[in-house]
Structure formats: structure tokens, C-alpha cells
Amino acid sequence: MTLSVPAPPAAPAAAPGSGVHRGDGRAALGFLAPSTSGFLLFTLIPLVGSLVISFFAWPVLGRRRFVGLENFGDLLSDPIFHRIMLNTLVFVLVYVPLNIVVSLGLALWISPRIRGRGLYRLLFFIPTVTPMIANALVWRLLYQPGGAIDQGFQSVLGVPSPNFLGDNRWAMAAVILMSVWQGFGYNMLVFSAGLDAIPQSLHEAASIDGAGPLRRFWSVTLPMLSPSMFFAMIMTLITSFQVFVQPYALTNGGPGVTTETMVLNLYRQGFQQFDLGTASTIGWFLFMIIMLVTALQFLGQKRWVHYDD
Amino acid sequence: MTITTIRKRVLASAATAVLALTVAACGSDGGGGATTADGKTTLVWNMWSGSTAEVDAWNHLSEMVTAKHPDIALEFQTSSFNDYWTKLAAQASGGDAGCILGVQSYRAPSIAPLLVPLDDLLAGAGVNAADFDPSIWKALQVDGQQLAVPYDFGPLLMFYNADRFREAGVPVPTTDWTVQDFLSAAQSLTTGGKHGFAVYPTIDSVIPWSLSLEDTAPVSADGTLDLTQEGFVKAVQWYADLVTQLKVAPQVVATNDATPALNSFIAGDAAMVVDGPWQLVNVMDQAQFEVGVAPIPAGDSGSHSQVAGSGFGISQTCPDPDKALQAVAVLTSPEALQYLAEQGRAFPARTAQQESWFSPKLAGAKDGLQAAIKNGVPAPATENYQQVNQLFMQYGVEAVNGQQSVPDFLNTVQQQAG
Numbered sequence: 069m070t071l072s073v074p075a076p077p078a079a080p081a082a083a084p085g086s087g088v089h090r091g092d093g094r095a096a097l098g099f100l101a102p103s104t105s106g107f108l109l110f111t112l113i114p115l116v117g118s119l120v121i122s123f124f125a126w127p128v129l130g131r132r133r134f135v136g137l138e139n140f141g142d143l144l145s146d147p148i149f150h151r152i153m154l155n156t157l158v159f160v161l162v163y164v165p166l167n168i169v170v171s172l173g174l175a176l177w178i179s180p181r182i183r184g185r186g187l188y189r190l191l192f193f194i195p196t197v198t199p200m201i202a203n204a205l206v207w208r209l210l211y212q213p214g215g216a217i218d219q220g221f222q223s224v225l226g227v228p229s230p231n232f233l234g235d236n237r238w239a240m241a242a243v244i245l246m247s248v249w250q251g252f253g254y255n256m257l258v259f260s261a262g263l264d265a266i267p268q269s270l271h272e273a274a275s276i277d278g279a280g281p282l283r284r285f286w287s288v289t290l291p292m293l294s295p296s297m298f299f300a301m302i303m304t305l306i307t308s309f310q311v312f313v314q315p316y317a318l319t320n321g322g323p324g325v326t327t328e329t330m331v332l333n334l335y336r337q338g339f340q341q342f343d344l345g346t347a348s349t350i351g352w353f354l355f356m357i358i359m360l361v362t363a364l365q366f367l368g369q370k371r372w373v374h375y376d377d
Numbered sequence: 378m379t380i381t382t383i384r385k386r387v388l389a390s391a392a393t394a395v396l397a398l399t400v401a402a403c404g405s406d407g408g409g410g411a412t413t414a415d416g417k418t419t420l421v422w423n424m425w426s427g428s429t430a431e432v433d434a435w436n437h438l439s440e441m442v443t444a445k446h447p448d449i450a451l452e453f454q455t456s457s458f459n460d461y462w463t464k465l466a467a468q469a470s471g472g473d474a475g476c477i478l479g480v481q482s483y484r485a486p487s488i489a490p491l492l493v494p495l496d497d498l499l500a501g502a503g504v505n506a507a508d509f510d511p512s513i514w515k516a517l518q519v520d521g522q523q524l525a526v527p528y529d530f531g532p533l534l535m536f537y538n539a540d541r542f543r544e545a546g547v548p549v550p551t552t553d554w555t556v557q558d559f560l561s562a563a564q565s566l567t568t569g570g571k572h573g574f575a576v577y578p579t580i581d582s583v584i585p586w587s588l589s590l591e592d593t594a595p596v597s598a599d600g601t602l603d604l605t606q607e608g609f610v611k612a613v614q615w616y617a618d619l620v621t622q623l624k625v626a627p628q629v630v631a632t633n634d635a636t637p638a639l640n641s642f643i644a645g646d647a648a649m650v651v652d653g654p655w656q657l658v659n660v661m662d663q664a665q666f667e668v669g670v671a672p673i674p675a676g677d678s679g680s681h682s683q684v685a686g687s688g689f690g691i692s693q694t695c696p697d698p699d700k701a702l703q704a705v706a707v708l709t710s711p712e713a714l715q716y717l718a719e720q721g722r723a724f725p726a727r728t729a730q731q732e733s734w735f736s737p738k739l740a741g742a743k744d745g746l747q748a749a750i751k752n753g754v755p756a757p758a759t760e761n762y763q764q765v766n767q768l769f770m771q772y773g774v775e776a777v778n779g780q781q782s783v784p785d786f787l788n789t790v791q792q793q794a795g
Contacts, residue, residue: 128470130490211630212630213628214627231628231630231778233632234629234631234778236775318633319630319631319632319633320632320771323775323778324772325771336767339467340763341763341764344470
């Protein structure tokens with residue numbers, strides 16, 4: 069089939085004077101139309117729309133009023149919003165490293181050709197594909213007073229466990245723990261695939277040179293895995309800044325605001341207090357934070373990410 | 378015309394068609410109603426529901442509307458109670474809320490701008506205020522304007538696990554029991570990992586106690602919120618002490634479960650709980666024990682509960698409000714409320730139909746509910762009641778568990794929502 073296609077003539081010879089065919093632009097537009105219209109309709113227009121809304125006092129019902137940067141100023145001076153940003157930051161700073169360590173650890177554990185490797189991969193991936201709401205219900209049964217963990221405490225130690233979901237010192241830890249359990253499977257698969265792609269010959273060469281297992285891990289496995297780690301880190305960071313379902317389903321942001329994150333707060337402002345202006349402003353704060361962090365990571369990648377080419 | 382041009386044209390028109398379809402899909406249902414060529418009007422009816430049995434009951438009512446007015450058909454759209462308000466707000470902001478809207482008395486002030494005042498229209502539709510319980514009729518007014526016609530109502534009640542009372546030899550609550558009786562029963566029933574009572578810090582479940590113990594309500598008649606007044610602080614302190622001092626109720630958790638206290642009652646972990654008659658038929662279906670009903674125990678100011686309920690209103694964006702009113706009149710007609718009452722669903726807002734709610738399944742609730750209705754008081758709400766409710770529940774968890782002082786907790790909520 070491919071052999072019968074004649075070689076394309078050299079471009080300049082075919083159409084002197086016009087680098088591309090006149091109608092090509094419109095044809096390209098036609099091909100681009102489906103994805104472009106989707107992008108416009110569902111991404112760009114809402115994005116610009118939310119930026120516009122963030123400059124208004126925009127109640128769902130009632131009069132809209134242009135307020136300029138007031139929404140941004142109000143949020144920046146609101147101690148509760150400070151707490152909510154701190155909560156989000158704590159979540160990210162604890163969750164992302166834990167997630168990477170756990171998923172990398174498990175990926176390393178199942179990376180040698182151990183028996184039942186496929187089964188382990190499947191098992192570890194199950195939490196990621198089960199609906200988060202269902203997971204949260206099960207974790208609530210574990211965490212609540214009189215639940216499985218509490219009963220374990222009572223029978224082994226003779227004292228009740230902390231009230232994980234009702235105690236402001238424990239609630240965030242409870243949310244993070246559930247999130248790690250829920251979220252490590254995806255990164256584990258990424259790492260697992262990355263590990264498989266490291267040529268065995270490198271390990272062998274290092275062994276011959278006298279490198280022990282730890283040395284091989286630091287000097288061969290980790291550098292070779294760094295592109296996967298970079299990818300996993302960026303994606304996990306972005307999604308963890310956007311964390312919503314875990315605190316929503318498990319604690320509903322409580323007790324107080326101890327587990328309320330930025331997106332949960334955005335949801336509340338927009339759809340429970342019907343203040344779309346503030347909600348859009350929070351959305352833009354988050355957008356700017358994520359942009360900044362992602363940009364920093366891309367700048368920093370030169371130092372530690374090694375592309376083998 | 379060359380083949381390529383035709384192809385391009387086809388491609389371009391296909392792309393346009395896709396776009397147009399997408400836009401059309403977004404814009405359908407606009408205004409909540411449509412009239413087809415044969416003169417039949419379809420009206421969108423937005424209402425919350427909690428189970429398929431409830432959905433079936435509402436669909437039955439919608440059939441009653443079409444039977445009475447063959448030119449009207451209702452398109453029933455539903456979501457859970459909490460999601461309903463979110464969805465309604467989202468739809469209203471896009472200008473396409475349904476034609477007929479479910480309205481709860483506490484939420485009426487917050488959605489008042491969405492609704493058509495009905496005062497001048499009701500007589501023409503054959504709806505007479507005198508047929509309804511006056512407290513719920515009034516509860517659906519905002520600024521003196523009637524925004525909805527009620528179908529159900531009820532004061533909060535004490536549900537009790539009659540089996541647990543009998544096993545422990547504790548006398549079951551009567552219609553004239555007191556807070557002292559309640560406390561001693563709760564203490565006797567708190568044994569072996571089970572509790573006498575279950576609390577959850579919602580503002581609604583605290584109000585009966587503040588009315589009965591301190592004769593105060595957190596929202597004044599004109600809709601201002603005052604959570605930090607002395608009587609209310611005392612009542613909330615008393616409520617929190619049930620968990621922290623007397624330990625007759627278990628600690629609470631932060632959760633998005635709408636009714637954690639009721640669920641712990643249904644599971645048999647708590648012997649008593651406060652909730653509304655609209656829950657009773659569900660509770661009886663789920664509980665593995667005999668459920669009894671008593672009014673709130675009498676404190677220094679008697680036994681009182683606020684009265685809440687729901688009805689149906691007509692949205693401002695409805696293209697055919699006259700037909701919507703005809704439909705609302707059927708949805709709240711004696712026949713419709715009779716039907717709901719016989720299902721045990723809604724305690725009828727029409728006084729003449731109330732008897733049918735009790736028989737036969739809920740007969741045991743009669744004395745308790747009637748006593749509670751007699752002492753029920755109207756429940757004013759603020760415009761941002763949803764927010765008050767949310768904040769109260771969120772910060773209340775720490776106060777009830779003893780991690781924050783009650784005055785601090787009430788100050789926080791007052792400052793954020795007041």
C-alpha cells in the first residue's frame with residue numbers, strides 16, 4: 069500500500085509564490101474545529117468568564133456589581149482563608165512526598181520478577197479505580213468512635229482511640245492517610261513501568277564495577293527513573309492542590325475548618341453561599357499558585373531529571 | 378465546484394452542526410416549560426427526594442395533575458435535599474430553574490427572589506388558607522408575601538427505642554415528660570458501649586432545647602440572627618454537656634452524612650434522638666426495634682419545638698404561571714395530601730387530612746405528635762440560613778466534643794454569618 073504512494077514533489081517547486089496552498093488554512097480549520105470548539109466551549113470561555121466574574125460581587129440571585137479587585141483583597145485579608153490556604157499547603161506538603169515514597173517503595177518491591185506480580189499490581193491499583201465516595205464511607209466506618217480502629221484500640225490497649233474525624237488535631241491526618249491509600253496506585257504503575265524500562269545491562273555493568281544494591285539504587289535506578297518521577301511529581305502536585313473529594317466526603321471540611329481545602333472552600337462559596345464572585349477569585353488564586361509551582365518545577369528539573377538520549 | 382470544495386463545505390457544515398447541537402443541548406429546558414403544537418403544556422417540577430419510594434409518590438402526584446388537567450404534564454426533576462439547593466442556585470443563575478419549585482420553610486427567605494408571590498392568585502385557584510395549619514402557612518411567607526402552598530409540616534419530636542426502655546426497666550416517655558425524666562432515662566440507658574441519646578450540632582436540633590429550657594430562639598421574628606444571647610448560649614452549653622459532662626451521648630465526628638444522629642439511633646446505638654415526623658416512616662422501615670414518639674421533654678419554659686415544613690411555589694421564570702398554579706393547586710389538594718398521608722410520607726399541612734397519616738402504621742405516634750403540634754412555634758429563618766446551618770454544624774463539632782468553648786463557637790458562627 070505505502071509503496072504505491074509516489075514521493076511528494078518538493079514543496080517550493082509545486083507552488084512558487086505561495087508557500088502553502090490557498091485553501092489549506094480553511095481545511096486545517098475544519099480539522100481543528102472539533103477539538104478547538106471543545107476547547108473554546110469548555111475551557112477557554114469558562115476560564116475567561118471566571119476571570120470576569122472574579123471582579124464582580126456576583127450573587128446567584130440578585131444584582132451583580134463591579135467591585136474591581138475587592139474580592140482578591142477580601143480573601144487575602146481573611147484569616148479563615150489564610151487557614152484554608154495553610155490547610156491546602158499542609159495537605160500538599162505531607163501528601164505528595166508520602167505518595168511518592170509509598171508508590172516508589174511498592175513499585176520497587178514488585179519490580180523484580182516476583183511471583184504474582186500482575187496480581188499485586190492489580191491489587192494496588194484497585195483503590196485508585198474505586199469511587200472515592202465509596203472509599204470515604206468505608207474509611208469513615210474505620211475511623212469513627214466505635215469503629216474498627218477504635219475497637220482495636222479498646223481490645224489491645226484498653227483505651228479508646230482518638231476521635232479521628234471529630235478531633236481537630238487528627239482530622240487532617242485522617243484525610244491524608246485515606247488520600248495516600250486512595251492515590252498511590254497510579255504513581256506506582258508509572259514507576260513500575262519506568263523501572264521496567266531501565267536496561268538490565270546498566271545494573272549488570274554497575275555490579276561488575278563493584279556497586280552494591282544501595283549504590284545501584286542511588287546511582288542507576290533513581291537517575292534513570294527521574295523522568296517518571298518528574299512526571300509523577302508534577303501531576304500529583306497539581307491534583308493535590310485541587311484536593312476536594314477526600315475532605316468533602318470524609319469530614320466535609322470540619323471540624324471547624326481544619327480540613328477545609330481551597331477547592332472545597334470554592335465549592336462552598338459558590339454553591340452553598342451562592343457567591344460566585346468569591347468562588348471565581350479562589351479559583352484564580354489556585355490557578356496562579358499551581359502555575360507558579362509547576363513553573364518552578366520545570367525550572368528545577370534541569371538539576372535532577374536525566375533524559376537518557 | 379471542485380470535489381475538494383464540496384468536501385470542505387461538508388466538513389465545515391458538519392462542524393457547525395456539532396457546535397450547534399452542543400449549544401442547543403446546553404440551552405434546552407430553558408424557562409422550565411414548553412407548549413407543544415397540540416396545546417399540551419409541559420412544566421418542569423423541581424423537587425428533592427430521598428428514596429425511590431418518595432420519587433414514586435411524587436410521580437403519582439404528577440399523574441394526578443394530568444388527570445385533572447389533561448393539557449398539563451409535569452416533568453419531575455429531583456435530587457437529594459442538600460443537592461437540591463445547590464442545583465437550584467446553579468439553574469437560577471442560568472435563568473432556567475423549573476416552573477414549580479419545592480420550597481422548604483427555612484430556605485424560603487433565601488430563594489424568595491426566585492418565586493412569584495401568590496397572595497392575589499390563590500383564591501382564583503381555589504386554595505383557601507383556612508384549610509391549612511396556620512403555623513406552616515405562615516412559615517412559607519417572606520415579608521408578608523405567600524411564596525408557596527404547603528403540603529407538609531411538623532415540629533421536631535423525640536424518637537425513642539421502646540425495646541431498649543423496656544429491657545432496662547425505664548419508664549417510656551409520656552406526652553408530659555420533663556427534661557429531668559429525659560436525663561435520668563438517658564443516664565440509665567447509657568451502658569455497655571451504647572448511649573441514651575445521640576446529638577449532632579445542627580442549629581435545627583438545638584432550637585427545641587433553647588425554646589423549652591430558656592424560652593429563646595436564635596433568630597428573631599424579623600429574621601435577625603443572635604446566637605450569642607445569654608439564653609441560647611446556655612442552651613447550647615447544656616446540649617454540649619450531654620456529650621462532654623454527662624456522657625449520655627457519644628462524641629460526634631465531622632462528616633457530610635446529613636443525619637448522623639438519626640443513623641446512630643436507627644443502628645440501635647443510641648436510645649433516643651430528635652428529628653422530624655417526615656423521617657418517621659423511613660425510621661420505622663429501617664429500625665429493627667419498636668420506635669416510639671414523644672414531644673420534646675418539658676423544661677422551665679414548657680415543651681416547645683419550632684415548626685418546619687415544605688410546599689410548592691412558582692418560579693419567576695415560568696413561561697406559564699397560570700398553568701403552574703393550577704398544577705400547584707392539585708399537588709396540594711386534599712386528594713394529593715391524603716395520598717401522601719396514607720403513604721406515611723408527609724404529615725399533611727391541611728388539617729382535615731391529618732388523621733389519615735396516623736393509620737395504621739404510624740398510629741403510635743399520634744399522641745406525641747399531636748402534643749408537639751399543639752406547642753409548636755413558628756420558625757423564622759435568616760436569608761442566609763443555609764450558611765448559618767452549615768457553619769453551625771461545622772464549628773459545632775469542636776464545641777460538642779469539648780475542644781472549643783461554647784461561647785467561642787457561637788461567636789465564630791455569629792461573626793461569619795451574622
